[in-house]
Amino acid sequence: MRASADQLRQIAVASLEQRGAPRHNAQLQAELLVEAELRGLSSHGLQRLPTLLKRIERGLADPRASGICQWQRPALVNIDGERGLGPVVMMAAMNELASAVSSCGIVIAAIRNTNHLGMLAYYAEAAAMAGRIGIVMSTSEALVHPHGGTKAMLGTNPIAIGIPTDAKPFVLDLATSIVSMGRIHSHALRNEPIPVGWAVDATGRPTTDPDAAKLGAIAPFGGPKGYGLGLAIELLVATLAGSEMAPDVRGTLDDTDPATKGDVLILIDPAAGAGSTAALTCYLESLRSSCPAEPGRPVAIPGDGSRTRRAEALSAGVEVPDALFHKLSALAAA
């Protein structure tokens, strides 16, 4: 069925407030889920909410917490997320860093003990809209096999980068897996097969069955390079946040364990740099108008597609599976 963003937001907020989330925290968490739906990233959308609500009921997520900051150095803060909601703790971290990035030029927050962040683009875009370069990294359960291996040993380890320009900010958001596990769950939920090359099953053989893939491992993107990048994020986040390595991570997909992944946020003040945002805007325009590989299909900049889909969905509404909508409505009433 088709629902408006407002309708979905109200249902999500109500279900979170029902379980003790203060209004502001409920709104922020709902915002992350609905923004993902609006941008066509249903893997990070409302399908995540029932698990999250169960986690709150079980004390695995504390909707009131916003994290405890321990500044180790003037430009480096460690944050214990106190089992808080991912978006609440991350946006609190971004606020906490705001004055330090102005004074230091670059700052970093390493966060442990917090729930799923959802779509990283949200934070990278928020940083860029505030005039900062934002780099966000996160880890996850072991879902991805190494290049040259078949066992799930790495997280999907996404990275998002937001950079202010004179026009809309540049916003990149990519999982270092060939797809996110959320997207495999999406296929499973919709009973659609996955393409060859996305995943191996539990025995290490290629599969097109999303349910078999959930028990196996996803491929890294781009062969050894994507594997290397994902592994670098795995190590960097764990060593700074003090979070677990992928095989010991729990709590972003289940409703049984505390969340043991880690997150990192780096902010840089481009006003302290020697370049100009006008030059970026001009360059991005030249890229958009450069010769396309397929006639009539212009070169895209990361973030362009999301923005278009968002604008469309804001007017036309969001397509949500009937079963999910009814489940969420029931959870909001309960």
Added chain:
Amino acid sequence: MRASADQLRQIAVASLEQRGAPRHNAQLQAELLVEAELRGLSSHGLQRLPTLLKRIERGLADPRASGICQWQRPALVNIDGERGLGPVVMMAAMNELASAVSSCGIVIAAIRNTNHLGMLAYYAEAAAMAGRIGIVMSTSEALVHPHGGTKAMLGTNPIAIGIPTDAKPFVLDLATSIVSMGRIHSHALRNEPIPVGWAVDATGRPTTDPDAAKLGAIAPFGGPKGYGLGLAIELLVATLAGSEMAPDVRGTLDDTDPATKGDVLILIDPAAGAGSTAALTCYLESLRSSCPAEPGRPVAIPGDGSRTRRAEALSAGVEVPDALFHKLSALAAA
């Protein structure tokens, strides 16, 4: 022919000193080139030296300069490289950042007006050997087409990440192109065709001719994700360093123009983090011993192959094309 690392180093140092490089700077530049040869990365090895020497002769590279630092904030420095040799300016930057990273936790240097850095792994490894997390990014001439495009609009925009562990450091070094342009030059120099998918020619059509590829564009690695990452590096470096965007970059492959690309170095102090390097070492070992896709071919960690090749080449010597060796010997004597 086969030459020892010492022999190659002496030739390179002599040719640089002949052209006015102080001993220490000549040794550092020679080190970068020979280390690339030792690791099997001939694209970033001695084939670069004749052009560099010509650049010194023409005043496009100043072998005495080490850059002028302007600290904009306690954790952010802008560096004018004064046309210095890439390795000399970058290692001076690393020294300049040493005390700031201890005090601030994270620091960043943005560098313009400096010559080709060579193999980025060198700097990432140096940072990690000094106990820091090192992230190095660099831009280049427009050599790479955007995903969905055919025109060379982006640099090969490499990134290297070094992370200390209890054992050998983790060292990742990747170009965001499917290969480096240096490797295409290597194929051209050796008259070897390039694989399908690496590049398009000047008309936008796929090619296996390295000379045609030099006039066309290289593909980004990993489709839209690698393209997005390369573009993020393009924007991030230019906005901080004040360097040119790829279509206006000159001076890393030619002997006619000043170098207008940019470089970024980020250092982070893992001692200020909440994790342990012992956990990283243990995890990397579990990765190496995890189930391989091909029996008998264990999973590799980025940097493993380089280290093995280096150890072998140190004892067996380095294979250098005869013509290049004779050219370099002549340049060292001239």
